[in-house]
Amino acid sequence: MIQIDIPNRGTIELQHAVFDINGTLAVDGIPIPGVADCLQSLAESLSIHLLTAGTHGNLAALEQTLGHHLHIIQNGEEKAAFVQQLGPEGVIAFGNGANDIAMLRLAAVGVAVLVNEGLATGVLQAADVLTTSPIDAIQLVLHPKRLMATLRR
Secondary structure: OEEEEEOOOEEEEEOEEEEEOEOOOEEOOEEOOOHHHHHHHHOOOOEEEEEEOOOOOOHHHHHHHHOOOEEEOOOHHHHHHHHHHHOHHHEEEEEOOHHHHHHHHHOOEEEEEOOOOOOOHHHHHHOOEEEOOHHHHHHHHHOHHHHHHHHOO
16 A cells, blocks of 8 residues: 555545556557566555556567556446446556546546557546656656645645
8 A cells, every 4th residue: 555645635545556558558569668667666565457458469468578467448437447346545547548538537546648659638637647658657656755746736
């Protein structure tokens, strides 16, 4: 668990990190260098959940490279239902696509990740924070004062 006390917002007790894969942790189905190591560091404090529709069809290789089980999710409604099942008050969610909007809104903290694939404009409205790499996004959680400084009101 990671506890973050955000001035004028309250305390958030994160237990789960939920990630979209394609466009967030990977580009064209290939994990961004350094992401697997960052996920391993984050897994020391939070449960890691990787969601994918399997667009590029390389699920076994992704699972092996990233070091975590992949959950096959077909659409944004299923992603939001996954976060709801975990208990959204304890979830930080990461995504870039239109199918990530509902889970980013529902999670205690939603992080938009902008990499080569781009970012759906609705994600900007749904997220609490925008980062320009998945490594920067994960580092926000590994160094909670960064997240606190960004989210305080």
